[in-house]
Amino acid sequence: MPIELTNVSYTYLKGTPVARLGLRDVDLHIGDGEWIAVMGPTGSGKSTLLQHLNGLLKPDAGTVLIDNFNIHASAKILRETRQKVGLVFQYPEHQLFSSTVWKEICYGPENFGFSGSDVETAVKKAMETVGLEFTRYKDCSPTELSGGEKRRVALAGVLAANPRFIVLDEPTAGMDYSGIQRIVEAVRRLNRDRGVTVVWVTHDITEVVDLADRLLVLNSGRVEAVGATREILADPRLAALGLDVPIAVTVADGLRKKGKPLAGYPVTIDEIKQEIVNLLR
Amino acid sequence: MEGIVLGQYIPGNSFIHRLDPRSKLVISIILLWMVFLLTRPAEFVGFSVFIVFSYFMAGVTGSFLRVLKPGFYLILFTLTVNMVFTPGHSIFSLGPVAVTREGFILGAVIGLKLVFLISVSSLITLTTSPVRMTDGLERLLRPLRRIGVPVSELGMMMNIALRFIPTFWEETDKIKKAQVSRGADFNTWNLSRRVKYATALLVPLFVSAFRKSDELAVSMEARGYSVGMERTSLYELEMHKRDYVTLVVVSVLAAVFLWYRTAV
Numbered sequence: 025m026p027i028e029l030t031n032v033s034y035t036y037l038k039g040t041p042v043a044r045l046g047l048r049d050v051d052l053h054i055g056d057g058e059w060i061a062v063m064g065p066t067g068s069g070k071s072t073l074l075q076h077l078n079g080l081l082k083p084d085a086g087t088v089l090i091d092n093f094n095i096h097a098s099a100k101i102l103r104e105t106r107q108k109v110g111l112v113f114q115y116p117e118h119q120l121f122s123s124t125v126w127k128e129i130c131y132g133p134e135n136f137g138f139s140g141s142d143v144e145t146a147v148k149k150a151m152e153t154v155g156l157e158f159t160r161y162k163d164c165s166p167t168e169l170s171g172g173e174k175r176r177v178a179l180a181g182v183l184a185a186n187p188r189f190i191v192l193d194e195p196t197a198g199m200d201y202s203g204i205q206r207i208v209e210a211v212r213r214l215n216r217d218r219g220v221t222v223v224w225v226t227h228d229i230t231e232v233v234d235l236a237d238r239l240l241v242l243n244s245g246r247v248e249a250v251g252a253t254r255e256i257l258a259d260p261r262l263a264a265l266g267l268d269v270p271i272a273v274t275v276a277d278g279l280r281k282k283g284k285p286l287a288g289y290p291v292t293i294d295e296i297k298q299e300i301v302n303l304l305r
Numbered sequence: 306m307e308g309i310v311l312g313q314y315i316p317g318n319s320f321i322h323r324l325d326p327r328s329k330l331v332i333s334i335i336l337l338w339m340v341f342l343l344t345r346p347a348e349f350v351g352f353s354v355f356i357v358f359s360y361f362m363a364g365v366t367g368s369f370l371r372v373l374k375p376g377f378y379l380i381l382f383t384l385t386v387n388m389v390f391t392p393g394h395s396i397f398s399l400g401p402v403a404v405t406r407e408g409f410i411l412g413a414v415i416g417l418k419l420v421f422l423i424s425v426s427s428l429i430t431l432t433t434s435p436v437r438m439t440d441g442l443e444r445l446l447r448p449l450r451r452i453g454v455p456v457s458e459l460g461m462m463m464n465i466a467l468r469f470i471p472t473f474w475e476e477t478d479k480i481k482k483a484q485v486s487r488g489a490d491f492n493t494w495n496l497s498r499r500v501k502y503a504t505a506l507l508v509p510l511f512v513s514a515f516r517k518s519d520e521l522a523v524s525m526e527a528r529g530y531s532v533g534m535e536r537t538s539l540y541e542l543e544m545h546k547r548d549y550v551t552l553v554v555v556s557v558l559a560a561v562f563l564w565y566r567t568a569v
Contacts, residue, residue, distance in 0.1 A: 080482050103488075111486040119483040121508035131505065135488025181487060 026221060027054035027077065027189065031086035034072055034245075038084060046072035048245040050086070057219040059235050061226055061253060064242035065266050070225045071114075073242065074191050077223065078109040090189070107136045110187030114194050116178035117171065125151075125169075125177050126162040132185040143184075150180040154210045172203035179210065190214065191223040196231060204231055211235075229257060230270050233291045241265070254289030272296035279303070313372060313430045320547065321363040322432045326441025328548040332555050333429045339559060340421045342566065349417060356424050365431045372427035373420060380416045387412030439463040440542055458532055465521070473514065480509045 034046035047069045054060055064070050075081040076088050079095045079102045088095050095105040113119070122128035129150055133143045151158050154176040161169075166177055175195075182190070190211065196204040208231055214220040215235070224232055229239065239253040243265055249256050256262070260277065263269045272290045276299065280286060284303055290296040316322075321329070343349055360366045373380075391408030398404065430438070443460030450456050481491065489502045 075482065078486055080485065106486060106488060111483075113479060113483045113486075116483065118513060119480050119505075119509050121505050121512075131484075132487040135490075185488065 026056045026091055027052070028089040028092075029053075029076070029086065030089070032076060032083045032088060033085040034076065034081055034083050036072075045069075045245045046081075047076070047083070050245075050247055052240065052247065052250070054221060054223065057215070057221055058237050059215050059222040059224065059232070060238045060240055061224050061229060061232055061236035062240045062242065063226065063229060063262070063267055064248070067244075068242040069245040070242055071193055072245070074111060074193055074223065074225065077189070077191050078111050079105050080111070103136075107185050108187055109189040109191060110182040110185060112179055112182050112190065112192040112195055114197060115175075116182070116195075117166075117174035120166045120174060120178060120181075123165055124162065125156070125164050125166060128166055128177055129181045129184045132181055136185050138185075146184045146186060147180075150184040153183055153213060154180045155206055156180060172199060172206065175199070175203070176206065176210070179207065183214070187220070189221040189223070193225045194227065195224070196226070196228070208232060208235070227268050229253070229268075230292055233257075233270075241267070254291060257291060258289050313368070313427060314434050315365055315368060315431050316434070317364055317432065319363045319432070321359065321428070323545075323547065324432075324551060325542055325544050325548045326433050326437045327445050327542065328544070328552050329429050329433055330438075330441055330445060331552065333425055335555055335559050336425045337422060339562060340418055340425065342562075343418065343421075348562075349414075352421060356421065356428075359428055360424075363428060363432050365428070368427075368431055369424065372431070373423055376419060376423045380419050383419065384412040384416045387415060435467045436464060437542075439467065440538065440540075444542055455533070457536060469517070472517070473510070476513050477506070477510055480506055480513075 029050055029052040032050040032052075033048050036044040036046050050069075050073065052073075062070055062073070072081065076083060077090075079088070082096050090105050090108060093101050093105075095102055120128055122131065126147065129147045130143055133146045138146060147162075148158050151161065156173065156176055161173075161177075166174055169177065179195070192211070195207050195211070199207070211222055211224070212235055215222050222235075224236065226232060229236075233253055236253045238251060239249075239256040240247065241249040241256060241259075241262060248265065249259055249261065257269065257273050258277065263274070270291050272293055272295060275296050276286055276290050279299070286299050287302065288295070288299075290299050340352070343352060357366075360369055388404045388408040389402055391405050391411050393405035393407030395403040396406050396409065433441070439460050442463075443456055446454070446456045446459075484502065484505045485491065489505055490498070491502050491506070493499055493502070
């Protein structure tokens with residue numbers, strides 16, 4: 025299994041009076057090329073889970089295996105893991121520091137020891153993936169760019185190290201519709217064309233409902249539910265946890281309770297519209 | 306590098322915790338001044354008993370050694386230097402270095418005074434929250450406004466600074482983690498690489514600090530804050546009977562001490 029978490033537990037500030045639970049007994053297996061979406065209320069352990077995937081946090085108990093290697097086995101494996109698993113934090117544009125887009129995106133591949141020509145290829149490829157034209161943007165200062173462009177620069181900065189796994193913490197937070205579409209499209213291409221495995225934390229599942237193979241729901245540091253995206257969404261526990269359940273799912277739930285037979289698991293407005301049209305026929 | 310204990314404050318409800326920060330500041334000034342006047346062994350014993358008693362009363366005895374830790378090397382250094390460099394009767398010598406009796410006594414006296422200074426000031430910070438402390442300072446310094454010192458603005462600046470320490474700590478942690486994910490190694494021994502990694506941390510941190518202060522300034526203005534205006538506070542500091550009693554008791558003690566010093 026490419027990503028394999030076994031019984032992972034983590035406590036923040038362990039052994040102090042202000043200790044806080046991060047994760048408890050998390051078992052999770054993610055296959056190559058899979059797209060897994062993650063939802064959960066605030067403080068449910070989403071960010072903690074992501075930080076375990078590239079070794080930023082070391083579990084108190086349990087193991088994290090990537091490609092069958094325990095990532096904390098040695099400094100060398102940990103370093104390789106950081107390159108293999110690209111981690112995109114919330115508001116990644118806040119970590120930009122270089123004077124030009126080119127230098128910014130070079131940072132990752134240079135740190136990971138890419139040779140000069142490899143760096144250029146990697147940067148070009150990453151910029152193309154996120155939809156930033158190389159010749160037009162490479163000498164721009166990140167400060168001149170719009171919020172959406174900055175975020176795509178930051179995303180390219182992670183992609184340039186050629187990760188095989190990409191882990192994103194609410195990559196579309198605070199963006200407008202077209203910005204969201206560009207980010208989703210960039211990650212979709214990575215996943216579909218290059219087989220990159222995706223872990224996508226989100227509040228709004230509708231943005232990736234047709235892309236995510238599975239949905240993982242976390243609550244209080246535990247795995248509450250995991251399975252096929254649409255089936256998990258139909259689970260009434262989600263609304264009980266206070267998660268943003270798409271309106272179509274709520275409507276479908278109401279229809280089912282009234283004994284109306286529905287064909288599938290509608291999530292988008294168009295889908296529920298079609299279901300209602302079918303019912304009225 | 307997660308979480309941070311802001312200052313030394315240990316929440317509690319002891320008599321000392323409940324004292325007004327102003328009384329605690331004034332009392333600590335009197336006590337610190339007394340420390341400098343201590344000479345006779347009996348005075349040292351008396352003061353030590355007083356310190357231990359106060360720590361017990363505040364219920365913070367567990368922190369006593371912890372607060373002394375940062376000053377430990379300074380105290381050790383003072384003791385050693387004085388032992389070696391003070392002329393007098395030699396007790397024993399290590400090669401050319403002779404330890405004198407006078408030097409040992411002088412070193413011990415200065416070392417003990419350092420312990421007193423640290424423990425008195427720590428007792429205040431252990432029992433007063435940073436916010437109450439700045440409120441107290443602001444009120445104590447209020448008379449300086451007559452000569453044009455912007456006391457309440459300084460108090461506001463101190464409060465904001467304290468309030469943002471945890472925020473920037475979190476921000477630093479986040480940026481550091483993001484750059485580590487991009488292959489940065491903040492613990493490398495290679496100096497030029499280390500400078501490069503520090504840039505990747507400091508630049509975003511400064512940008513974020515400027516952005517946050519700009520946002521804060523706008524939001525303060527939007528709520529009607531302007532420099533130089535009279536402000537009231539939600540929790541007014543109030544001097545109680547215990548404050549006056551403690552102030553009087555400590556002042557009388559100090560006066561008795563002074564009188565005894567001049568009389569004997």
